[in-house]
Amino acid sequence: NADAALYHVKASGRNDFAVYGKEMGEERRKRHALETRLRKATAECDFELHYQPLVGGKDGEVIGYEALLRLSDEKGEPIPPSIFIPLAEELGLIDDIGRWVINTATQTMALCAKDRTLAINISTVQFQSGELINIVKDALRASGFPARHLELEITESLLLEDSTSVEMQIDTLKDMGIALAMDDFGTGFSSLSYLWKYGFDRLKIDRSFVTALEYHPDRSREIIETVVLLGSKLGMKITAEGVETAAQADLLSVLGCDVLQGYHFGLARPADVIAAHTLPDNIKAAG
Numbered sequence: 001n002a003d004a005a006l007y008h009v010k011a012s013g014r015n016d017f018a019v020y021g022k023e024m025g026e027e028r029r030k031r032h033a034l035e036t037r038l039r040k041a042t043a044e045c046d047f048e049l050h051y052q053p054l055v056g057g058k059d060g061e062v063i064g065y066e067a068l069l070r071l072s073d074e075k076g077e078p079i080p081p082s083i084f085i086p087l088a089e090e091l092g093l094i095d096d097i098g099r100w101v102i103n104t105a106t107q108t109m110a111l112c113a114k115d116r117t118l119a120i121n122i123s124t125v126q127f128q129s130g131e132l133i134n135i136v137k138d139a140l141r142a143s144g145f146p147a148r149h150l151e152l153e154i155t156e157s158l159l160l161e162d163s164t165s166v167e168m169q170i171d172t173l174k175d176m177g178i179a180l181a182m183d184d185f186g187t188g189f190s191s192l193s194y195l196w197k198y199g200f201d202r203l204k205i206d207r208s209f210v211t212a213l214e215y216h217p218d219r220s221r222e223i224i225e226t227v228v229l230l231g232s233k234l235g236m237k238i239t240a241e242g243v244e245t246a247a248q249a250d251l252l253s254v255l256g257c258d259v260l261q262g263y264h265f266g267l268a269r270p271a272d273v274i275a276a277h278t279l280p281d282n283i284k285a286a287g
């Protein structure tokens, strides 16, 4: 960013504009390379989906998976979704990418874990074209994955755009039997009014509150208890994200989170890894 580049120049005592210009050029070159990579990947569907287990708070059973999108650069190095998803939104590529995610995830899960929950992240930008409902319907029809096992995760901040069209699409999804989860709960804006308005089925407590259990145990415990209470009053279930230790898992389960997710239970892995866990041995043997 420009301020950081400028600061760097000042702090290092160099006073020529060449340095500043060079660093800005480097930024622009990087962004251009990323844009090119993203456009090409979108055109060629050159992404991967990984699947992270969702685990029952009481018994630790895998109840489903969250699909997480993966993109690599030309050298095969991973590019974080936090970098390329916002860019895809900005470049108008997120509809095509989102369609690929929905098609691929439902097909994969229909084959290897039809009886478990599939959670898919949806960008709020995907509500703008008005195509989302048809994309989801087509994917469910083509794959045979049951709508009642599909959960769409939306982040709070995305819902800022307050339109009747978004409301209608959300109602339609709910009528289809699809569950709606509010992702990263506690980090965005206006959460209460949206929870009430759209009738979310699940709240995913943001990882930062789970992480904070270690550093500010009393405070974060109170926040989590309050979110669980809020959820139960409004008829919502609660997932805790970013569970990394057995101690966190035990506490979160006691506090009333019915689903847990995090590195303690498993990282996001390619589809063949989940197939190996979920497919009956006779199907695995057959190929």
Ligand code: C2E
Binding pocket: 052, 067, 068, 069, 080, 081, 082, 085, 101, 121, 122, 123, 153, 155, 183, 184, 207, 241, 242, 243, 244, 261, 262, 263, 264, 268
């Ligand atoms: P998210 O939906 O909140 O997904 C959870 C993120 O936390 C994932 O990062 C996951 O790898 C990471 N995570 C899970 N457990 C742990 C843990 O115990 N510790 C830590 N430190 N991290 C954990 P990832 O895969 O980098 O995805 C980042 C975000 O990118 C996602 O956050 C989601 O908002 C977005 N995203 C990913 N895939 C898609 C997609 O297909 N479509 C859209 N629209 N967004 C996506």
Ligand code: MG
Binding pocket: 066, 121, 153, 183
């Ligand atoms: Mg998510």
Ligand code: MG
Binding pocket: 183, 184, 204, 241
């Ligand atoms: Mg999340």
Ligand code: MG
Binding pocket: 183, 184, 206, 207, 241
């Ligand atoms: Mg998160």
